[in-house]
């Protein structure tokens with residue numbers, strides 16, 4: 001009779017080269033359904049193979065999907081692409097070394113000591129994940145990275161206050177399209193901050209964007225310190241291993257080539273056949289089986305390591321922007337998706353694990369277990385015995401094992417990714433694993449994982465709001481007295497609720513005057529005095 005060890009070994013995938021294990025023992029996968037669905041999984045792997053070979057997988061946008069080439073340029077279908085990737089590596093290496101060795105200096109002749117990265121979505125989440133995962137914080141003050149990823153004035157003010165002088169700060173403006181509003185605003189705010197500090201913005205500004213984009217043109221025109229490439233065959237949410245993630249990582253002194261090595265090794269593993277032995281295929285199949293192919297169960301990401309706490313935020317974009325689609329590739333309405341959330345264990349145990357175990361059964365868990373308790377630390381505190389012969393790390397691992405068992409006891413599925421430690425190769429491998437699983441799952445549910453038509457609606461509507469605001473401001477009467485939102489809306493032929501919403505924001509910020517904002521039907525608005 002098969003015992004627990006046999007079961008574990010049956011559902012364990014392990015790669016010695018990476019020292020990474022995927023433990024599906026509690027994933028509730030079963031051989032009969034895997035066998036029955038083997039042709040679908042093999043077909044998905046065939047499709048991924050074609051994508052890696054340069055197929056135009058993003059059909060709507062007529063684009064190849066080449067993030068796999070970023071860590072293995074020789075796979076690119078066009079030698080010019082491989083050459084461009086290699087050239088970007090050389091540029092990253094030279095620039096980061098120049099900054100770190102003090103050959104590239106700020107305009108006051110002193111070294112740059114940190115950077116602010118301005119970007120959003122895929123142009124910020126990857127660098128943030130890498131910074132959090134790979135920066136050893138006890139090795140003294142090193143190069144710092146702050147991220148401005150919103151157009152929130154209070155957030156911008158906080159960041160500027162924390163940074164203080166920008167004299168020793170590089171400003172990395174990251175935008176694939178080069179036209180994202182939040183990123184443009186962040187850049188303009190930092191440009192204004194430089195002007196207030198009598199600093200020249202272009203002397204510290206770096207653009208990472210597609211050649212010829214509005215941002216690229218601006219950077220060229222103004223002679224920014226450097227320009228790094230992005231390419232239309234890399235999606236924003238899979239751009240972390242392009243200059244988007246690699247340049248910040250290199251500036252921080254991370255082993256960015258290790259990231260690439262780890263990702264390439266995972267890709268190699270992810271090409272294994274049959275699908276039953278393939279880590280990405282099995283992970284994708286778990287998503288499919290748990291959510292009945294419709295994302296009916298959420299994926300809860302539970303890394304038991306503080307440095308990986310941004311994994312869920314990173315994966316939220318990768319998975320949800322890729323798979324959350326109204327239409328499938330045949331144009332049928334399918335309303336697909338896979339919700340992702342999580343923070344870190346054991347912290348989450350004191351937040352929502354209660355519901356996971358005892359409440360609504362609408363999820364499966366992805367545990368990340370890191371075997372080495374302390375890693376990448378130059379000095380460690382030594383083992384503190386929190387109980388006789390028990391360390392904090394023993395408790396953390398105990399909580400992982402306990403939570404996993406407690407969930408399994410209630411019939412809740414999980415998979416555990418086991419890493420020896422959090423180094424660049426392991427992080428690169430994790431990124432590649434999820435990228436591949438997304439690609440395979442998209443094939444299984446027949447959606448285009450590489451476009452994001454849904455995010456356009458909100459952007460267009462926001463433009464309408466700003467156009468209405470301009471019209472409202474132009475129509476604003478001078479005081480005393482004033483006009484109500486309804487009167488202004490009638491004069492403009494606009495929706496009175498929309499006009500009220502614009503006015504209350506303007507009035508709260510002193511941009512128009514108002515007698516009182518208590519009653520939307522009687523509030524009188526006039527030009528600010």
Ligand SMILES: O=P(O)(O)OC[C@H]1O[C@](O)(CO)[C@@H](O)[C@@H]1O
Nearest residue numbers: 121122123175176177180236455
């Ligand atoms: O890098 P960009 O072009 O500024 O885009 C930022 C983000 O915006 C999106 O296009 C969604 O609005 C993401 O896909 C992307 O990562």
